[in-house]
Amino acid sequence: MNDRVPVIVFIGQPNCGKSTLFNAIAGFKAQTSNFPGTTVCHAHSQVVWKNRVYSIVDLPGTYSLTPQEPQEKVVLTHIFGEKPDLIVNVIDASLLCRSLELTVELLELEYPMVVVLNMMDLAEKKGMKIDPVALENKLGVPVIKTVATRGQGTKELMDRVEKILAEQTTPRHLRYSGEVEGRIKKLIEMLPADFPVIANPRFTAIRAIEAETLAVDKFFLENNPEFKKGLDRVRQEISALREAPAYEVLAAERHHLALKIFEDCCRVRHARLSSLEKLDSLIMHPVLGLFLLLLIFAGMFYLIFRVGSPLEAWLLKPWEALRLGIQERYGHNLPAELLVGLVQGVGGGVAIVFPYFIPLLLLMGFLEDIGYLARAGFLMDAFMHRLGLHGKSVPLFILGFGCNVPAIMATRILESRRDRIITALLIPFIPCAARTTIILALVAFLLGPWWALGFYFLNLVVVAVLSSILTRVFKYSSPGLILEIPSLKWPSPKNILQKTYFNLKEFVRFAWPILIAGSLLLSFLSFLHFDRLVNAVLTPLVSGLLGLPSSLGVTLLFGFLRKELSLLMMFQALGVSYGQLLSVINRAQLLTFVTFVNFFIPCLSTLAILWKELGRRVALISVVLNLSLAVLVSWLVRLAFALF
Amino acid sequence: MFGHKKDRVESPPIVGGVCSLLEIPHGHKFRIAEINGGAGLHRRLLALGFHRGDLVALDGEALLGGPVLVKNLNSDTRIALGRSIARKILVEPADEHER
Ligand SMILES: Nc1nc2c(ncn2[C@@H]2O[C@H](COP(=O)(O)OP(=O)(O)OP(=O)(O)O)[C@@H](O)[C@H]2O)c(=O)[nH]1
Ligand SMILES: [Mg+2]
Numbered sequence: 001m002n003d004r005v006p007v008i009v010f011i012g013q014p015n016c017g018k019s020t021l022f023n024a025i026a027g028f029k030a031q032t033s034n035f036p037g038t039t040v041c042h043a044h045s046q047v048v049w050k051n052r053v054y055s056i057v058d059l060p061g062t063y064s065l066t067p068q069e070p071q072e073k074v075v076l077t078h079i080f081g082e083k084p085d086l087i088v089n090v091i092d093a094s095l096l097c098r099s100l101e102l103t104v105e106l107l108e109l110e111y112p113m114v115v116v117l118n119m120m121d122l123a124e125k126k127g128m129k130i131d132p133v134a135l136e137n138k139l140g141v142p143v144i145k146t147v148a149t150r151g152q153g154t155k156e157l158m159d160r161v162e163k164i165l166a167e168q169t170t171p172r173h174l175r176y177s178g179e180v181e182g183r184i185k186k187l188i189e190m191l192p193a194d195f196p197v198i199a200n201p202r203f204t205a206i207r208a209i210e211a212e213t214l215a216v217d218k219f220f221l222e223n224n225p226e227f228k229k230g231l232d233r234v235r236q237e238i239s240a241l242r243e244a245p246a247y248e249v250l251a252a253e254r255h256h257l258a259l260k261i262f263e264d265c266c267r268v269r270h271a272r273l274s275s276l277e278k279l280d281s282l283i284m285h286p287v288l289g290l291f292l293l294l295l296i297f298a299g300m301f302y303l304i305f306r307v308g309s310p311l312e313a314w315l316l317k318p319w320e321a322l323r324l325g326i327q328e329r330y331g332h333n334l335p336a337e338l339l340v341g342l343v344q345g346v347g348g349g350v351a352i353v354f355p356y357f358i359p360l361l362l363l364m365g366f367l368e369d370i371g372y373l374a375r376a377g378f379l380m381d382a383f384m385h386r387l388g389l390h391g392k393s394v395p396l397f398i399l400g401f402g403c404n405v406p407a408i409m410a411t412r413i414l415e416s417r418r419d420r421i422i423t424a425l426l427i428p429f430i431p432c433a434a435r436t437t438i439i440l441a442l443v444a445f446l447l448g449p450w451w452a453l454g455f456y457f458l459n460l461v462v463v464a465v466l467s468s469i470l471t472r473v474f475k476y477s478s479p480g481l482i483l484e485i486p487s488l489k490w491p492s493p494k495n496i497l498q499k500t501y502f503n504l505k506e507f508v509r510f511a512w513p514i515l516i517a518g519s520l521l522l523s524f525l526s527f528l529h530f531d532r533l534v535n536a537v538l539t540p541l542v543s544g545l546l547g548l549p550s551s552l553g554v555t556l557l558f559g560f561l562r563k564e565l566s567l568l569m570m571f572q573a574l575g576v577s578y579g580q581l582l583s584v585i586n587r588a589q590l591l592t593f594v595t596f597v598n599f600f601i602p603c604l605s606t607l608a609i610l611w612k613e614l615g616r617r618v619a620l621i622s623v624v625l626n627l628s629l630a631v632l633v634s635w636l637v638r639l640a641f642a643l644f
Numbered sequence: 645m646f647g648h649k650k651d652r653v654e655s656p657p658i659v660g661g662v663c664s665l666l667e668i669p670h671g672h673k674f675r676i677a678e679i680n681g682g683a684g685l686h687r688r689l690l691a692l693g694f695h696r697g698d699l700v701a702l703d704g705e706a707l708l709g710g711p712v713l714v715k716n717l718n719s720d721t722r723i724a725l726g727r728s729i730a731r732k733i734l735v736e737p738a739d740e741h742e743r
Contacts (some may be wrong), residue, residue, distance in 0.1 A: 061693035068684070087716075098693035098719035212683070245683065253692045259718075269734055286707045345668060378724040382710030391711065397721070480726030481711050 005046070006165050009078055011106065012090035013099055014061030015486045017118040019043075020148040020495070021090060022058035025158070028498045031406065032367035032599030034491075035395055036484045037061065037413035042074055049158045057084070066104045066210055066247070068415070079109065080198050085114045086159070086165055093123035093145070094487070096266055100258035101251075107139065108173045109199045112164050115143045116157060121150075122489070127140065127269035134235045134265040138172045149492045166504060173202065176253040183238050184209070188286060190230040199276055209235055210247045276488040283372070284490075285418075289379050292633055294354075296367070301436075301456070303443050304359045309354035312441060319347030322578055330397045333511055334527050341572070345516035348568040349508075352578075356437040357507065361500040364402050368499075369491035374483055381481050387464055388471020388482045393423045398429035402503070404606045410423050423471045424614055425622055428602035429463050429629075431456070434511065435598055438567040442595055455591070459598065462633060466625075511562055512603070518558045522572055525554065530572070545631065546592050547638050549574065549585060559597050559606055566597045588641035592634045597629035655716040665712060668704045673717060681732040689733075693719045699738055702735035 008373070008458060010018040014036030022030050025415060026045035037060070044057040064071040065079075078084065091099040096117070103115060115135070132143045142160045146460050147155030152423030175181055187205040191197070198202045208231055229633050235246040242249045250339055283289055291386070323343050330336035346478050367373065373395035381391030392414055400407035407427045414420045431439060444452035525531045531554040559566030570593070574584050581589070602610065611619040662677050676698050679686050693702070694716055703722060704713035711724040725733070 063693075066687060066691070068688055068691065095719060095721060098716075098721055101693065106674055245686070247683075247687065248690065248696075252695060255695050281704075282715060286710075290707065298713070315722070340680060374724075376711065379706055380723070381726065382706055382708040384682045385709075385726075391724065480728040481724055482685075482729060483711075483724045484692060484725055485722045487712065 002106050005055045005171045006085040007082065008058065008086045008088055008161060009057045009059055010088050011059055011079070012061060012116075012118075013063055013092065013095075013102055014038075014484070016092035016099065017148045018061065018090045018337065019058050019377040021116065021154070021157075022120060023147060023498075024097055024148050024151040025152050028502050031598060032495065032499070032642075033373065034371035034486050034489050035373040036486060037410070040074075040409055040412040047158075050154065050162065054158075054161070057170070062102070064102060064209075064251075064388065078280055079111075080628065083111075084624055086161060087111050088116055089113060090116045090118050092119050093117040094126050094128065096123070096130065097262040099259055100167070100255050101140050103139065104174055104254045105627075107171050108203045109139070110170050110173060110203070111199065112168065112170055113141045114160050114164060115139060115141055115158065116153075117143060117145045118148050120152075121147045121285050124485070125274065129267045129269070131265050135261070138261045138265060149495055152283070157221045158393060171219075176250075176257070179241055180238060180249065180253055183234050187231065187234045190227060190234075192227055193225055195227070197222075205635075207249060210250055212245065212247055222334055225534050226332065232527055234331065239397055260498050264431075272377060276490065280488050283375050284378065284485075289375075293376060293379055296372070298453070300360075301440070301453070304356055304363065304436075305440050305449050305452070307359045308356040308440055309445050310439075312351060312445060312613060315348070315351035315355060316578055319351055320579075321502045323347070323577070333385060337523045337527045341519040341521075342516065344568070344572055346412065347518030348519070349515050352441045352568065353434065353437050353507075353511075353564065356440045358504065359501065360433050360436060361402070361503050362496060364398075365496040365499045366491055367398070369489065371488045373488050374485050377481075377483055387467040389419060389467060391428075392481060392483055393419065394592065396423055396427065397430055400432060401436065402433050404430065404432050404602065405609050408606065408609050411613070418474050421614060421618055422474060423469065424610060424618065425470060425625060426463055426467055426608055428610075428622060428626055429459070429466065429599060431459060431598060434507070438564045439594065439598070440581050442567060442581075442590065443458065446590065447587060451591070455594070457594075458633075458637075462599070462629065466629070470591060482593065484579060503577050511564075515565055515568065518561060518569065518624050519572065522554065522558065522569055526573075546596060548589050548593055551575075552593060556597070556600065559600055559603075563597055563603050566600075567594065574600045588638060596630050596634035599626055599633055601626045601630075612625045662734045662736045665700075665702065665733045665735055666727060667715060667726070668702055668735060671695070673699050673701055673738040675699055675738050676733060677736045678734040679732065680734065682728070687728065687730065692723055692735075693721055694723070700735065 010022055012018050015034065019030040019032040022043065023032065028048050029045055030043040039058060039060045040229060042057055042059050044055060047054050047056050059075050059078055062075045064075065087109070088102050091103065100560060106113060115131070117130060132145060136143045142164065144153055144157050144160055146157060158344035176184070184202060184205050187209065188201045191201060191205065197203070198207065212235055238246040238249050242252065244252070264287060323340055326336060326339050326343065355585065376398060377391035377394040380394045383394060384390050396407050396410050399410055404427050408424050411420045411424045414423060439455055440451055443455055450484050522531070533551045534557060538556065539550045542548050542553045543550045552570065555566040555569040555573050560568055571581065574581070576584050599606070606622070607619055612620055656669060656732060661680055668674055676694065676696050681697065699717040701715050701717060702712060703715040705711070711726050712730050713722055714730070715722045
């Protein structure tokens, strides 16, 4: 073999554990969760195994090779555009029968391939006995059992990968029934000499037949009317065989192949109802399920607050002491001011953000891994319909509570562009973990947990109202919900910890430098009295409209970088310590300010991802929408306090 | 365990012809007879492993005209379908020996 780095792609149906397996081999790099459609963009990593380098690519899940959702198209570009050296077809062994349909399709590519039976633990619990040797014989490719969450089977997998790559063995496709196979052969003979053959002529012919009703079909017509005529004739013949559209006939052929293999290689004993299945009937109960949903979210924020607030009080003390010590000792000169800025930046990150951020990440990780996201989508679908969206947006909003950026990326799982745009415009209004932290640290800590809960409620009402307005503007009826509900899975604590650690690391890496640099910059600006200029410009808005001290103006500029920055800088700008905050501003002002910052333009990274995913126009609309709503709602909050 | 699934135990004989997924009782086995609606929906369901001839059962539904939960008994997977979509899927009672 030459010394080019071999490319290995992980392909499989959504939620079969590709990313978990990828992480087990390459170290934690890809997000995982028990929700079909977690990965929407490829992740790759170089791995060294027995002194050889491999490039491993984790792809989004795809149900079949006829792509229907944007993230599924990513898979095709990888298979067709950048021909991989080896395909690792990951299968959820507990769903063996359905998963084999994609395997049959992948075998048709006749690329070197290895099949991974992942989630063997779940399959065994379900009473499935799978015979790997029989399966290997039927499929003609190596079959390896793994439990990705425990890292079991990864060594065997890499050994097999190495062997297959060295031997360059390619599998043979499985044969459909004779009459269908005959029609495919006929089309292969019709393929024009200059036809762009993918993988091999048979695979190309099958894809062409299945392209019926897809956009590619028009391309055939325009480029080669002669071929299109022949293609349509073949389709008609195939369709006449079973009295069904040709694409369904081919899908049914694969289904029968998969079913036959499944029956030959797998025995199922009936297992008892597991405790998780009993729990599932509670979660999915039409009435109790909704109660549980409310309870889970209220309980979650209560828990985070109970854990976070004593921790916050305890952690703040040394930083406060340090700040006061510096000011007492060195007075007001530039180095001292900068030092104070540094202490406030670092202290804010450690004492105010961490106590709430970490429990929130842990709890979100738990909900994701047990499989609650899809279930919340199911329960909330009816409400979402009243707001003009459907239940598939709910998991995205819940993701948004963690961080808006991946939530906007994940809007790729929505089929219609209209739903995508509306959901992406709404997500910046969902308070992400960093903002939640601030809401809990300021509103709940200083005013009491009920105020924070009220604030959350207000936030959700704003999202709901905005959603029904937006969906009226972009009129068009939603295509209706189709969402796979994955089985509930006991989360692995190791995975949750890894995920939390990974997200925390990202936060420390990207947010901290900004928090600290922001604090330093503000100290510097205020030392030069430059902040007064900014404050003067913003006075009409800050003091006039919102009734806040004009010294808060400058913090809004920083809020564009990260929203929690403006809130943390309140103290610095007002020149008070955390505990004394309510001595300089009152309750109404605090809430008005928090409201304004919460809805204020999406932070830089959110804006960047909006731009990248949905274009400049949507990003611009988002800015305008957020700004105007921030002004409106915070003004209303001020008004409400003035009146009552 | 919870009320809405009780009817799984008692099994009144079901007779009759084809009806939509919205009209069948919980927990009984039915066979997919026809998928109406466009090619897009048809392909999507095929990809999710819902074929003509598969055995399915209604496994739950959400409040207020929310989606229904459909279990595919052949592949042991479950999908949530909005009512507008469930209405387009026609089923017939499964044969006696399959119940
Ligand atoms: N019990 C068990 N759970 C697993 C195993 N492998 C993965 N999981 C869990 O299954 C869920 C899905 O895993 P992912 O790795 O996100 O799946 P994926 O194939 O990348 O999914 P998409 O990106 O949505 O296509 C996660 O909650 C994992 O913790 C396994 O071998 N056993
Ligand atoms: Mg993934």
